[in-house]
Amino acid sequence: MPEFENFIPQATADGSFTFFSPEFNESFHSHFGAKQESYFKFVEPTQLAQAAQQPVVRLLDVCYGLGYNTAAALQKIWTVNPNCYVELIGLELNPSVPQAAIANHLFDQWDYEYTPILNLLAFEGQVQTERLQAKLLIGDARISIQAVNQGGFCADAIFLDPFSPPQCPQLWTVEFIQQVSVCLQKNGWLATYSCAASVRTAMKLAGLNIGSTPPVGRRSPGTVAVCPQNSECLSNLLPPLSLEEQEHLLTRAAIPYRDPQLNDPPEVIIMRRQQEQQACSLEPTSRWRKRWLMKNQTATLRT
Numbered sequence: 001m002p003e004f005e006n007f008i009p010q011a012t013a014d015g016s017f018t019f020f021s022p023e024f025n026e027s028f029h030s031h032f033g034a035k036q037e038s039y040f041k042f043v044e045p046t047q048l049a050q051a052a053q054q055p056v057v058r059l060l061d062v063c064y065g066l067g068y069n070t071a072a073a074l075q076k077i078w079t080v081n082p083n084c085y086v087e088l089i090g091l092e093l094n095p096s097v098p099q100a101a102i103a104n105h106l107f108d109q110w111d112y113e114y115t116p117i118l119n120l121l122a123f124e125g126q127v128q129t130e131r132l133q134a135k136l137l138i139g140d141a142r143i144s145i146q147a148v149n150q151g152g153f154c155a156d157a158i159f160l161d162p163f164s165p166p167q168c169p170q171l172w173t174v175e176f177i178q179q180v181s182v183c184l185q186k187n188g189w190l191a192t193y194s195c196a197a198s199v200r201t202a203m204k205l206a207g208l209n210i211g212s213t214p215p216v217g218r219r220s221p222g223t224v225a226v227c228p229q230n231s232e233c234l235s236n237l238l239p240p241l242s243l244e245e246q247e248h249l250l251t252r253a254a255i256p257y258r259d260p261q262l263n264d265p266p267e268v269i270i271m272r273r274q275q276e277q278q279a280c281s282l283e284p285t286s287r288w289r290k291r292w293l294m295k296n297q298t299a300t301l302r303t
Contacts, residue, residue, distance in 0.1 A: 012031050012035075013032050014036045015109055016029075016033060016034040016035035016036075016106070017109065018031075019066065019097065023094075026167050028065050029068070035068065035072070041193045041213065041216055042159045043073050043076050045213045046156075046157035047157075047189050048073055051157065056085045057084055057085070057157070058153065058185070059088045059159070060088075060090075060091075060148070060158045061161070062091050062145070062159060062160050064090035065097055070090060070159075074114050085133075086134070088132070089153055090121070090134070091141040091145065095122070095136075099122045102123070117129070121134055121135075125138070141162075142259070145179045145183070155184060158188065158189070160194075161192065165196050168266070169269040170259055170264070172256075173259040173262075174206060177199075177202045177205075177208075178207070181225075184208075191224045194222065195220050195222060197249050197254035198253060198256045199256075200254070207228060208227065210223055211224045211241065244292050248288060251282055252280060252284055254282065257270075257272075257273050258273070258276075
């Protein structure tokens, strides 16, 4: 039996489907809506509608998964500009995941016309057409990203979509995000669903300027980032962090994950962060959370 048959489609609130990963003990998408998450957490924040007006758009999809972020990006780009040439690199640990998405016909619910492209990418690992050059690199993303950098690939949009930091800390470290940021061209955008203080601190330490994206189906916002040398002209577009979010970055939760050689096992990365948290003098995150809970409750009573 092919390994991809182990993945069973699970419905989300917007009618699209996702999978559950036994390896990481998490679903690949929010139960609020897998499809809408791809558009509103990744495609919209990375300004792909504007980028598509260029003759060429380059995409880096970190943790390709079911292929939803890439699928949404291609649809957005070619709706805006059918002649736009797309160069895409996807990084994925388990090839059975995108293969299972195709085998279970998950894109039928999308009314989607580019499924043959996703089929080739899932099963062949590469696609070449008159308006697309795409390849899927299988393996540890910490290794794959170094190969991407060595090839000089620079993306207009980067989708950073690993499992959550507690489950997949190795792809949220300062060192890994530094490698990812090297792939971001000076006018490009990086987006992730996570608003974890550790992730945002890692982005800042990697040399990125960050902003907050609107919540999609849940209270938590996402995060968008740009290169500092381009932050001035993008200042009106980079959504600022709220005061609550800024103060979150001054708590122990903001201690980032670290992986100096990009090869430590997850448990070592987690333990290293815990030790740094115990030794730091930052405000306990529970105190910050309680303070802002009271502030928000007071504000609600006044309205």
